[in-house]
Amino acid sequence: MTTSAIADAVRLAPGRVDLTAIETDAAPGFDGSKSDGKAALAAMAPELADLQERLWAERTAGSERRVLVVLQGMDTSGKGGVLRHTIGLVDPQGVRITSFKAPTEEERAQDFLWRIEKGLPAAGYIGVFDRSHYEDVLIARVRGFADPTEVERRYGAINEFEARLADEGVAIIKCMLHIGADEQKARLAERLANPEKHWKYNPGDLDERALWPAYREAYEVALERTSTDVAPWHVVPSDKKWFRNLAVGQLLLDTLRGLDLQWPEADFDVAAEQQRLAEEAPVR
Amino acid sequence: MTTSAIADAVRLAPGRVDLTAIETDAAPGFDGSKSDGKAALAAMAPELADLQERLWAERTAGSERRVLVVLQGMDTSGKGGVLRHTIGLVDPQGVRITSFKAPTEEERAQDFLWRIEKGLPAAGYIGVFDRSHYEDVLIARVRGFADPTEVERRYGAINEFEARLADEGVAIIKCMLHIGADEQKARLAERLANPEKHWKYNPGDLDERALWPAYREAYEVALERTSTDVAPWHVVPSDKKWFRNLAVGQLLLDTLRGLDLQWPEADFDVAAEQQRLAEEAPVR
Secondary structure, three states: OOOOOOHHEEEEEOOOOOOHOOOOOOOOOOOOOOHHHHHHHHHHHHHHHHHHHHHHHHHOOOOOOOEEEEEOOOOOOOHHHHHHHHHHHHHHHHHHEEEEEOOHHHOOOOOOOHHHHHHHOOOEEEEEEOOHHOOOOOHHHHHOOHHHHHHHHHHHHHHHHHHHHHHEEEEEEEEEEOOOOOHHHHHHHHHHHHHHHHOOOOOHHHHHHHHHHHHHHHEEEEEEEOOOOOOEEEEEEOOOOOHHHHHHHHHHHHHHOOOOOOOOOOOHHHHHHHHHHHOOOOOO | OOOOOHHHHHOOOOOOOOOHHHHOOOOOOOOHHHHHHHHHHHHHHHHHHHHHHHHHHHOOOOOEEEEEEEEEOHHHHHHHHHHHHHHHHHHHEEEEEOOOOOHHHHHOOOOOOOOHHHOOOOOOEEEEEEEEEEEEEHHHHHOOOOOOOHHHHHHHHHHHHHHHHOOOOOOEEEEEEEEOHHHHHHHHHHHHOOOHHHHHHOOOHHHHOOOOHHHHHHHHHHHHOOOOOOOEEEEEEEHHHHHHHHHHHHHHHHHHHHOOOOOOOOOOOOOHHHHHOOOOOOOO
């Protein structure tokens, strides 16, 4: 599969992960300004729309293929912004967004992947996970919601789960939206300064922020342990919102291109139907 | 609630319904060209986005309010086009689209409203029904899938159901996308002429088309019996795709404006949080 310069630049290299060594305010693989970046994203819209419609059409011919975009990142990293600006470019009919909050009692009584299975996109859909099963090795590790043995088990369970999905026809795009601690501080301050954004703020956000180094370590371990050939991780520098939106759009576009999607052939006699339509009794 | 000229023009008048008296290729309430209409729809996007975000924010403060757009219409009337061009203007995070196909065996074993309940939007969402419970008084009547007594019962059941939804905080917008028989013929011919559109065509479409007068009658009765103060019907002339998209956008905008949506007030001490953030230990 041919990929773009951006995809090549944000794909996680194999081996040990050091997030402090990956710049958060960069725009790797893209040689242009903010306005160039916005224009580049907008320019993708027609091809994204065409490819999404082909994916959707394929399902009518029995294809099981689908796409799953996994969005992870610290608070304020911009998962909502990606949904609005990038996923918003695609026909909403063909998109299924699943947001994972703190698990309910019913969900906690099941294996951690139970609710994830239920949120998977059906054939023909572009599914997007706003947070995901990765919370179960991130906050679960940092906050001790699962013991270390269970967290350890989950890395392997995730890899087997994603390998099975890939076998079933799911193209998986995993994105960690990578922001700096200073950028998060600025975004939280902005939410506090603007009454229209107070609803987005929660005092618990600062408690989580105080655990920044522990979250970084949890991300580093998770990224290292679960970046596989069939479902590699991408670390998307996200201090620049425009680059974050562009990069996820490019990853989606590359993935859809790689599926080599074809319009289904008619399973009826086209000429006969044209004749039926031409010769029909008057309808009014 | 103040409504626009378009909304006033497409709202169904009380009393007997004669669809042959409602033009399908008109643009009632809008005094402009196709390009004016497209520009007018695009110009709604920022306000739609703002109001949708307020609706979404309200749910975090415990509001139960939500919007439900019901799209009905003959094949090719453009339900998919409205989803793409009008609903596509709104943040996909806050939208839930439910498409109702022929009911499954499990669904047929329940009351006709069972699957409808399951497809309702949660608080804060704009839900869209692509077809709906109205199929159960349209195709069910035309094709005899339910006997006349049962169909008769359903008009009342629908009115009670929608009245309950309105009491629960659901703002209901019902749109019948009204196309002419000749326009449908042209659209079917276009699907047959273009291999990229063959997947949208089904030979059964022509069998349904042969029942056009019966469907029109079923629509007339359904519209008359179920257009209520809390959930009135709108008949949207849909031969002009741009007007169809604009009119549904305008109805959505009017409805959201009518909700008088306010940003929720902070349920925490803003100054104290600002101080906490300012005085935090260094995070890196």
